[in-house]
Amino acid sequence: MLAEIHVYPIKSTKGVPLAHAKVETQGIQDDRRYLIADLQGRMVTGRKFPHLVNVTAQVSHQGLSVTSPGKEALHLNKQDFVRSPVEAKVWSDRFTAYSTTDAANAWFSEIIGKPVQLLYCGEQSERFRESLATNVSFADGYPLLLISRASLKELNRRCSEKIDMQQFRTNLVVECNEPFEEDSWKKIRIGDVVFEVSKPCERCVFTTVSPTEGVFAPSKEPIKTLKTFRADDRGRVFFGQNVVALNEGMITMGDEVEVLEYHPPAHYPDKDK
Template sequence: MKDLAQLSGINIFPVKSTSGIAQSRAYVGLEGISFDRRFVVTDTAGRMITARKYPKMVTIKSTLLPDGIVLSAPDVKDLHLSISDLEREEFECKIWSDRFFAYTTTDAANKWFSDVLDTPALLLYCGEESNRYREKLDTKVSFADGYPVLVISQGSLDELNRSASHPQSMAQFRTNLVIDGVAPFAEDSWEKIAIGDVEFKVGKACQRCVLTSVDPNTGEKMAAQEPTATLAKFRADEKGAIFFGMNLIALNEGVIEVGDELRVLETRTAITYADTRS
């Protein structure tokens, strides 16, 4: 008997490109899950700094407080940041091709990230409501790469690990939602889904980059060029771009909880990829 399709994991990443936090219940807003990618590290010109260039960022951990956040990194003192202490001066930042106003935090936060990354850095905050409106999505988005939410099924990771040279973890793919009880890559064929109180429109497949090859525990490169080496054999398009997971746009706001049933409301024809695995 097939298992019930259900939400088995919820993850948020309060500071873009840093370690995530698993949650059992979360509130989904139109711009994403509460507290997800609400902070970003940038250079002094407001251009995002990510773990693609500074892989040790994935070892920075966040702990949420009622009035703020605590950030921890190896061999340095924790940074305590209260929302009420943020300067909140408008500061233009750039996330890929999007330019919009975010807000400054504190000199102490800027210094902390500059010291940890050994490069001049700023920590910016998107506010209670992001100023980043993505016209093609018709929604606001926080500091996430392009879409508010990312979903991956456990079956998809299991299928990757069936061929990978050594086990890969869901944490490498920095997904918000994990779904159990569906076939590998079932998410490719979803057009509209519902979880808990929230309905989601399914956007494009998520194109993966070098960040998936960074060990989320150590910040070091994974062995044997994984998972790229394996994904390239069965999840690449004709141009060689690799896809794993699907982007989501929330159509309404509400609560989701681990254990909620996944309801597939509409489907699409899934993109097919050449499979060169032996």
């Protein structure tokens, strides 16, 4: 069952829960359609500025409203966007995005503490990823991320600290019987949409940021615990599955998750055994 849906209108900012959502092949509608970038177009994220998780963006038909503790709210109307083309850089991908407004740039420059700009990917992102055969928004690499509650429960059983699902910044949270069932899924259907489960999601330091405080955990959890049972032979840790929508349509909380195809799951040595 689909238990939760989340979007992150601006990359690295707080997630917004939804009861239902339109899924496009480039990701859930409104998910990571905006990017904070330096003046060279390079992404600015919570990996270096963890307090970005305290920023909340609410999307409307006109644009979006952005709030942060201690700051006056920012209201942006898409009709006011300058829309000058800007070369955006997300990891090794370089593609055309569009400028928003000077007011947005100034607001986020105060948040970050250095000059930055707020970019918009457009109604249809121009970032085409050949390996996925689809366009992707400002997400790290894949249009969507899926995690089961059972997997989080198993992580918390092993971890000395309570880990919140928000730390993993997932789009789709599902209910299933066993931890890491999703590792063996190859193709699933939720609502109107068929998804390909592409590969496990490699996790980074951003997962150690408190979703309520906006600071890194001194304990380095959950990465520390994940290394004991979800690491490959190169020491990379994985939690959750990157997925790609094969068609567009609506999904709703409570929808059945129908597994259409399976594949052998990745194996990770369990150092606690």
